[in-house]
Amino acid sequence: MTKQDKAKAYWKENIRYVLALLTIWFIVSYGAGIILKDELDTIRVGGFKLGFWFAQQGSIYVFVVLIFVYVRLMNKLDKKYGYDA
Amino acid sequence: MMHKLLVIEAMSVQNWTYILVGVTFAIYIGIAIWSRASSTKEFYVAGGGVSPWANGMATAADWMSAASFIGMAGIISFAGYDGAVYLMGWTGGYVLLALLLAPYLRKFGKFTVPDFIGDRYYSDTARIVAVICALLVSFTYVAGQMRGVGIVFSRFLEVDITTGVIIGMLIVLFYAVLGGMKGITYTQVAQYCVLIFAFMVPAIFISIQMTGNPIPQLGFGSTLADGSGTFLLDKLDGLSAELGFNAYTEGTKSVIDVFAITLALMVGTAGLPHVIVRFFTVKRVKDARKSAGIALLLIAVLYTTAPAVAVFARTNMIETASNQPYKEVPQWFKKWETTGLITFTDKNNDGLIQYLADETQNELVVDRDIMVLANPEIANLPNWVIALVAAGGLAAALSTAAGLLLVISASVSHDLIKKVYNPNISEKGELIAARLSAVGAVCVAGYFGIYPPDFVAAVVALAFGLAAASFFPAIVLGIFYKRMNKEGAIAGMVVGILMMLFYIIKFKFGWLDDTIPSQEEWWFGISPEGFRAVAMVINFVVSIVIMKFTKAPPLEVQEIVENIRIPSGAAEASEH
DSSP states (O other), rough: OHHHHHHHHHHHHHHHHHHHHHHHIIIIIIIIIIIHHHHTTTTTTEEHHHHHHIIIIIIIHHHHHHHOOOOOHHHHHHHHHTTOO | HHHHHHHHHHHHHHHHHHHHHHHHHHHHHHHHHTTTSSSSHHHGGGGGOOHHHHHHHHHHHHOOOIIIIIIIHOOOOOOOOGGGHHHHHHHHHHHHIIIIIIHHHHHOOOOOOOHHHHHTTOHHHOOOHHHHHHHHHHHHHHHHHHHHHHHHHHHHHHHOOHHHHHHHHHHHHHHHHHHHHHHHHHHHHHHHHHHHHHHHHHHHHHHHHHSSOOOHHHHSSBBOOTTOOBBHHHHHHHHHHHOOOOOTOOOOOHHHHHHHHHHHHHHHHOOOOOGGGGGGGGGSSSHHHHHHHHHHHHHHHHHHHHHHHHHHHHHHHHHHHHOBBGGGHHHHHHHHHHHSSSEEETTTTTTTOOOOTTTTTTTEEEEEEEHHHHHHHHTTHHHHHHHHHHHHHHHHHHHHHHHHHHHOOOOOOOOIIIIIITTTTOOHHHHHHHHHHHHHHHHHHHHHSOOOOOOOHHHHHHHHHHHIIIIIHHHHHHOOOTOOOOHHHHHHHHHHHHHHHHHHHHIOOOOOSSSSOOOSSSGGGOHHHHHHHHHHHHHHHHHHHHHHHHHOHHHHHHHHHHTTOOOOOEEESSSO
16 A cells, blocks of 8 residues: 555545534534424423433533544554554 | 631632732742743744643633633523533634634644634735734734733722723733743643633532532532422523513523524634634644643633533522512622612612613613622622632633733744744844734733723724634635635635625614614524624635636645645744
8 A cells, every 4th residue: 555545545544533423413402402302391201301311411421531532443443553652 | 627628718809819819820920930942933833832721721711701601601591502602602602713723723833823814815915814814803802801801900909990901911912922822831730620620619608508419510400409399490481481571491582593693603702713713832733632621621610610600690699689678688790880880770679689681670770791690799608609600700801811822923023024024034034023013012912901982892802703604714725625725715805804894784783774684684584793704615615606707726836735734744833
């Protein structure tokens, strides 16, 4: 693989990760917390209505997890392509 | 020992505040002396060798301002579900920052956001537009922080607001001018610890009191501690309905508006220069990613507690005040009444406090800002906890102010003097210029803190909109779209900003019509706050369309883009 092909392949995989993670980002906040809020509110977990919980709690927890997943994925990807030096 | 305990019990809130504020300020000054900056690199980016944890803590303190600490829980406790726009908006932006901006800007390896815009779009016009946006955003923001410092001082230490602002100015001046980014980074680490401790202690106390659960995040979804078996949120929904308010867990805004405002806040967060610049301070690209994660984790501690505090405070307030005889109100009620932040008018002369949604019958007005500050008093917590909240509020306001001042001083000394007017300036000269602009910025910020112009709230809204509608698309396209050229980027920024200005002028100020147009006339039902998201989308579209009809950027610029996409070989922020 030439240097340029390598860079291209790396970038492609990176974009795939980013798109996948941003899809989840969108679903938990805009999906569960806003658009589907009323539907999810019919489900209750303890004192929380689920849609309300996603809007004020759940989405934030998922955001934190998403960034750390990204960090792990990218560290592995850097290693695979030898960019971790 | 017994005697000592009694002294602690008896010490007044004011004495406790003097002690806690005094100790924390001494720590900040000590750190500033220990971490003086001796080069421009240390002044702008702390030498580029900050560890991910330290940078994460500093970013969290930098980001969480007086508004997050004092204001947010109060806003949520009055807005209920709708408050989620701030919770999701101000945290979700970090996902964008971590995935789309931070690693690449770190690899780019310069000092400021205008640096990136100017180099990537090979244009001093773009650089100057970016400098103006950065200055506008930072000045409006910092004025609010200085005001916050003044208010905390005046309420807890009974000095007037002006004295409070001046004390705050002197402290910030000391460590920002002396230490630059290096001094700021390490004081912010200390300030994060102070503010998070100050926010969590009362929240945990109150959570135990009300629900028996020591974790506030779980507490507000638990049953009440009185053994009734009722869930706290159900009780609050019931109380709200009784008084004629919307159910707490339901919103009043339309779905599309909540969507647009959340998006605008997320993108605005990711585009704020004082947050972005923090990622220039770490050693490697992987550290930039990691420290974005750590920052959000640390921010999330406060942001997931705030909605719980909002529910506790709201319930407590309704229960203590609603339908109670005015003569028997507790001490805190009287105290806050003297500040004018709680007002009671006995409209029907029955001696009882009627707190109702119906404005014609409502007799009690409570300023949202006091919910966090008064919360420990409402819950009868010990005096030291009340004083701790004051120290925490000051830490939040000072840390954000310092970060903003640095952006201002770097914009003037680096982006304007060094990059545009006098490229031959020596390292020493630039460092002096940086320090002088920091001094100037503190004075201007202090002035606006003492004499806040009426338009502050509107300008802050505008500043956030500028970050969303101008910086974010230009930076993202600059990284992810190699062919993006200066024509596209500048056109996009200009059209985005103009659209936003037009919408705010028409629907917020009402200057284009005889009166401010009603909500029915909003386009697609989107409020001026949410329209920033639309302006951002327009910026993207205009940039891409114009780019298609103009020539590709020069080869060396395309090489820059290819280079920043690869994490290895990130030199420390270069002196160029």
